[in-house]
Amino acid sequence: MERQLDPTVCVECERDFGHEEIPKLAGVPICEVCGERYRNRPYPAWVKLGLAALVLLTLFSFARNWRFMAGYIKARRAITALKGGRIEDAHRYYSAAAENVPEKAELRAMADFFEGLMLLKDEKYKEAAAAFRRSGGLSSIREAAEFWTLVCEANVAFDEKDYDRMLEKATALYKLKGNDGLACGLMASASACKFAVSGDEKYRKQALEFLDRAEASGDMDREEMRSWKDRILYRLEAKEIIDSQEFKRRFPDGWKGGGAKKAAEEKRT
Secondary structure, rough: OOOOOOOEOOOOOOOEEEOOOOEEEOOOEEEEHHHHHHHHHOOOOOHHHHHHHHHHHHHHHHHHHHHHHHHHHHHHHHHHHHHHHHHHHHHHHHHHHHHOOOOHHHHHHHHHHHHHHHHOOOOHHHHHHHHHHHHHHOOHHHHHHHHHHHHHHHHHHOOOOOHHHHHHHHHHHEEEEEEOOOHHHHHHHHHHHHHHHHHHHHHHHHHHHHHHHHHHHHHHHHHHHHHHHHHHHHHHOOOOOOOOOOHHHHHHOOOOHHHHHHHHHHHHH
16 A cells, blocks of 8 residues: 655645645655755764764874873883894883883883893993893893893903902803803802912812803803903903903003913813
8 A cells, every 4th residue: 555645735835836746755745955965964963963062082092091001102212223133222111111101110120120121231230230120020030130230240240350240140140041142151260269369279160160161152252252261261361350441551562471270271271
């Protein structure tokens, strides 16, 4: 069944167009004016207000949580910098991320860890050790933080001429990492210091043993290993403890060696 409608009369405004049939909209005759109103019906005021409120809420949420997005972006940049070996950039980005999201302890720990590496590079051992200790609470870098803390503390003890403490820290480092090149090198250095001040032959033997282990590890490049070995053998030969800067000043072309160096070479061959 179908409702019968006069095709010349608009069902909306009821205007009669005489003998002229008007177009249909949804099956009913609608004049052009009324049809336009149906086709482009304005949104109700409550819909407009609701949309405006939703837009404002979105902008407010975005502004309020922008720091989290900024922190994430900077953390990703820090990871990219780290993969490229750019320690300074990694530290800068992690520090910025930690400032954006201070409640995220992991970001602060990573910033502290890379600050420690930068300070270590500048031979600021006390400050570096403090930075590594601050970063040690993060489980993913705890062992690395402990390793570098012990390295720094051993160097602090050397600077303070506390060779017992230096050997203690080097021993703890060796127990942590085994035959790691740096751990064995610090054991050799600390043992040589103990021999230089005490003359106890066991420390001399221990220094040569760990020097060989450091060299066998292959963890240091040839030039770095040669410089390290020369300083330790000089310490055993002369029973004098000098830092790396003084050693380079005295022996710019390297130390040619004496009895201790020859004995070490004979032992190795």
